[in-house]
Amino acid sequence: xxxxxxxxxxxxxxxxxxxxxxxxxxxxxxxxxxxxxxxxxxxxxxxxxxxxxxxxxxxxxxxxxxxxxxxxxxxxxxxxxxxxxxxxxxxxxxxxxxxxxxxxxxxxxxxxxxxxxxxxxxxxxxxxxxxxxxxxxxxxxxxxxxxxxxxxxxxxxxxxxxxxxxxxxxxxxxxxxxxxxxxxxxxxxxxxxxxxxxxxxxxxxxxxxxxxxxxxxxxxxxxxxxxxxxxxxxxxxxxxxxxxxxxxxxxxxxxxxxxxxxxxxxxxxxxxxxxxxxxxxxxxxxxxxxxxxxxxxxxxxxxxxxxxxxxxxxxxxxxxxxxxxxxxxxxxxxxxxxxxxxxxxxxxxxxxxxxxxxxxxxxxxxxxxxxxxxxxxxxxxxxxxxxxxxx
Amino acid sequence: xxxxxxxxxxxxxxxxxxxxxxxxxxxxxxxxxxxxxxxxxxxxxxxxxxxxxxxxxxxxxxxxxxxxxxxxxxxxxxxxxxxxxxxxxxxxxxxxxxxxxxxxxxxxxxxxxxxxxxxxxxxxxxxxxxxxxxxxxxxxxxxxxxxxxxxxxxxxxxxxxxxxxxxxxxxxxxxxxxxxxxxxxxxxxxxxxxxxxxxxxxxxxxxxxxxxxxxxxxxxxxxxxxxxxxxxxxxxxxxxxxxxxxxxxxxxxxxxxxxxxxxxxxxxxxxxxxxxxxxxxxxxxxxxxxxxxxxxxxxxxxxxxxxxxxxxxxxxxxxxxxxxxxxxxxxxxxxxxxxxxxxxxxxxxxxxxxxxxxxxxxxxxxxxxxxxxxxxxxxxxxxxxxxxxxx
Numbered sequence: 177x178x179x180x181x182x183x184x185x186x187x188x189x190x191x192x193x194x195x196x197x198x199x200x201x202x203x204x205x206x207x208x209x210x211x212x213x214x215x216x217x218x219x220x221x222x223x224x225x226x227x228x229x230x231x232x233x234x235x236x237x238x239x240x241x242x243x244x245x246x247x248x249x250x251x252x253x254x255x256x257x258x259x260x261x262x263x264x265x266x267x268x269x270x271x272x273x274x275x276x277x278x279x280x281x282x283x284x285x286x287x288x289x290x291x292x293x294x295x296x297x298x299x300x301x302x303x304x305x306x307x308x309x310x311x312x313x314x315x316x317x318x319x320x321x322x323x324x325x326x327x328x329x330x331x332x333x334x335x336x337x338x339x340x341x342x343x344x345x346x347x348x349x350x351x352x353x354x355x356x357x358x359x360x361x362x363x364x365x366x367x368x369x370x371x372x373x374x375x376x377x378x379x380x381x382x383x384x385x386x387x388x389x390x391x392x393x394x395x396x397x398x399x400x401x402x403x404x405x406x407x408x409x410x411x412x413x414x415x416x417x418x419x420x421x422x423x424x425x426x427x428x429x430x431x432x433x434x435x436x437x438x439x440x441x442x443x444x445x446x447x448x449x450x451x452x453x454x455x456x457x458x459x460x461x462x463x464x465x466x467x468x469x470x471x472x473x474x475x476x477x478x479x480x481x482x483x484x485x486x487x488x489x490x491x492x493x494x495x496x497x498x499x500x501x502x503x504x505x506x507x508x509x510x511x512x513x514x515x516x517x518x519x520x521x522x523x524x525x526x527x528x529x530x531x532x533x534x535x536x537x538x539x540x541x542x543x544x545x546x547x548x549x550x551x552x553x554x555x556x557x558x559x560x561x562x563x564x565x566x567x
Numbered sequence: 568x569x570x571x572x573x574x575x576x577x578x579x580x581x582x583x584x585x586x587x588x589x590x591x592x593x594x595x596x597x598x599x600x601x602x603x604x605x606x607x608x609x610x611x612x613x614x615x616x617x618x619x620x621x622x623x624x625x626x627x628x629x630x631x632x633x634x635x636x637x638x639x640x641x642x643x644x645x646x647x648x649x650x651x652x653x654x655x656x657x658x659x660x661x662x663x664x665x666x667x668x669x670x671x672x673x674x675x676x677x678x679x680x681x682x683x684x685x686x687x688x689x690x691x692x693x694x695x696x697x698x699x700x701x702x703x704x705x706x707x708x709x710x711x712x713x714x715x716x717x718x719x720x721x722x723x724x725x726x727x728x729x730x731x732x733x734x735x736x737x738x739x740x741x742x743x744x745x746x747x748x749x750x751x752x753x754x755x756x757x758x759x760x761x762x763x764x765x766x767x768x769x770x771x772x773x774x775x776x777x778x779x780x781x782x783x784x785x786x787x788x789x790x791x792x793x794x795x796x797x798x799x800x801x802x803x804x805x806x807x808x809x810x811x812x813x814x815x816x817x818x819x820x821x822x823x824x825x826x827x828x829x830x831x832x833x834x835x836x837x838x839x840x841x842x843x844x845x846x847x848x849x850x851x852x853x854x855x856x857x858x859x860x861x862x863x864x865x866x867x868x869x870x871x872x873x874x875x876x877x878x879x880x881x882x883x884x885x886x887x888x889x890x891x892x893x894x895x896x897x898x899x900x901x902x903x904x905x906x907x908x909x910x911x912x913x914x915x916x917x918x919x920x921x922x923x924x925x926x927x928x929x930x931x932x933x934x935x936x937x938x939x940x941x942x943x944x945x946x947x948x949x950x951x952x953x954x955x956x957x958x
Binding site: 443447452453 | 574578579580582583584588589611615621625628632633636669673676680681682683698701702707799800815816824826827828830834836838839842843845
């Protein structure tokens with residue numbers, strides 16, 4: 177059944193009808209119908225959640241943790257996250273500053289609802305995971321993308337251009353670092369300059385740090401939480417999805433200044449009430465016992481990253497740089513002007529699923545995104561097909 | 568730490584700052600600090616989720632159902648719900664019309680985001696669970712409450728007044744039946760009249776039917792889905808929370824006309840991406856094997872309903888009618904002009920937690936809400952205390 181030809185029986189907001197469908201989903205839905213496709217299109221680890229976390233959820237269910245919980249989240253999880261963050265940040269993060277959300281996605285949604293309305297704007301880097309921009313548009317706000325550029329030393333941001341894009345109607349700077357799709361990581365000096373700017377102008381920094389542990393040097397990417405005081409206009413968003421391979425659990429958190437907490441509690445209540453109660457109890461175990469798993473995952477992803485780089489960097493049509501974080505290669509293909517069409521043909525003719533660069537907004541066209549959180553066998557198989565397609 | 572005195576470091580939307588805090592939460596937070604309180608303030612069954620549903624979740628985790636799933640939800644769950652709804656509705660409901668959401672609350676949020684913006688309004692009955700109205704206000708819309716009245720035969724709606732409250736800017740009629748907090752159930756003839764009106768005017772009916780199985784005559788309350796075709800402007804919202812005692816799981820669903828599905832998929836993607844994957848697999852088991860549990864629960868709640876009615880209807884200060892659905896008594900107390908103050912004193916002096924009527928908007932003041940989904944022992948204990956307080 178082709179639903180797109182169906183007409184709704186009453187009015188939908190024009191601004192909602194104009195929202196882009198995800199082009200990642202467009203390729204994926206197309207490919208799923210074909211069958212036998214190796215999917216590297218989503219941002220998802222290839223392994224299921226580790227057994228010790230699953231077992232903790234089963235135990236929480238057996239103990240009857242199936243009731244509503246506080247809007248802020250289960251106290252044990254807020255405390256565990258505060259303990260987890262404090263040494264990573266090198267400064268005390270108190271549990272009162274942490275609100276558990278029903279996914280990192282919902283953390284973005286809640287924050288945008290709180291800050292954005294018609295006549296205001298959010299400045300961000302581009303290319304970017306499209307859902308971030310769409311949440312701004314749902315609230316009637318404007319997205320102001322500032323392009324990253326791909327140099328030989330990796331993706332770069334001209335921070336002056338980011339600041340110049342702000343005006344009196346700017347409510348927030350949305351910074352996703354490590355970045356989906358480029359793997360760009362904002363360096364500490366840029367974070368400090370941007371924090372100074374945000375303080376001076378009274379603009380929020382929304383720091384989407386869901387890939388913070390997926391870095392190939394050091395234990396974690398630089399975080400705005402490392403340099404922000406508890407009174408600074410920084411909202412740091414994170415998720416259980418990437419660090420602990422818990423995508424299907426739908427759980428995230430926001431670390432916020434104390435003055436923002438009452439608003440976030442209200443918005444959590446009016447969005448999902450809270451994240452799943454027993455999932456939060458399993459989250460405690462993930463946070464407290466998950467370090468060996470994270471270390472092993474990052475080592476695997478690094479292997480995948482290097483494998484893809486070593487092969488694609490040899491191809492005359494491909495321009496590729498090593499990402500510093502996240503688990504994607506976002507590479508340019510010479511002569512490819514329609515990445516959506518290319519990605520669909522790659523699926524149809526070669527049964528390999530990549531995300532088209534055009535899905536990621538300005539600066540994305542001409543690129544393809546490949547999730548390298550996969551085994552060498554699968555990656556080599558896909559690269560064989562991609563190379564055939566590239567000619 | 569009193570967070571309400573903290574000042575946010577940058578601007579929050581004025582419309583968000585004006586949103587009411589939940590007064591139910593206000594009493595509950597006050598009471599939780601005291602300790603030893605018997606809580607009848609939330610709308611929650613007293614028993615944990617049945618073991619067979621918990622075991623299904625544990626098994627889904629063991630099988631590795633921990634990855635992202637489709638925005639529409641796990642296909643097996645959409646199929647199971649279609650099979651569940653079809654005999655209840657007496658007409659075929661196709662799986663294509665069903666979208667799984669991360670709670671009934673989030674279903675409301677997604678629907679309001681899709682329909683409401685500044686300059687539009689939503690007409691609803693009042694008193695009403697406050698979260699419904701707040702989602703309209705988050706989107707900048709106006710809530711137009713039409714009062715239910717409490718007669719000797721129970722709560723009543725003058726449907727002409729509901730229609731008169733609509734104007735050219737009305738996007739939706741929000742009908743929560745069985746109703747939280749009053750237990751009012753909209754009869755079939757009113758549903759038919761309202762559906763005819765909505766068709767003619769091109770206004771959506773948002774039917775919040777989360778208590779549809781919690782009725783004390785018949786198998787289910789009348790549903791708009793029983794009379795609406797798949798092209799009618801009816802969005803029926805439901806939840807796993809009440810029927811299967813799964814409040815802490817955060818899972819619901821929307822049954823919509825086909826023309827609305829593409830919009831709901833987008834909004835699901837941009838709100839939470841989907842509900843928890845393994846929870847959805849457990850949902851299949853709940854829907855398919857849950858009937859004996861529902862029957863047993865309703866029998867228990869009916870016992871609780873009658874017990875509370877029999878005692879409170881004897882009290883000279885109390886005016887109470889038997890609710891037809893949901894699991895609350897919403898009774899009037901003669902001479903009580905500040906239900907929030909009364910509820911706080913009841914907690915402080917007698918350690919019994921009720922929700923203040925003023926939490927439920929216009930028509931709510933002067934009442935208290937008591938959730939009778941509890942054992943006779945607990946209800947009798949609480950009624951002893953309440954009667955003492957009433958004098």
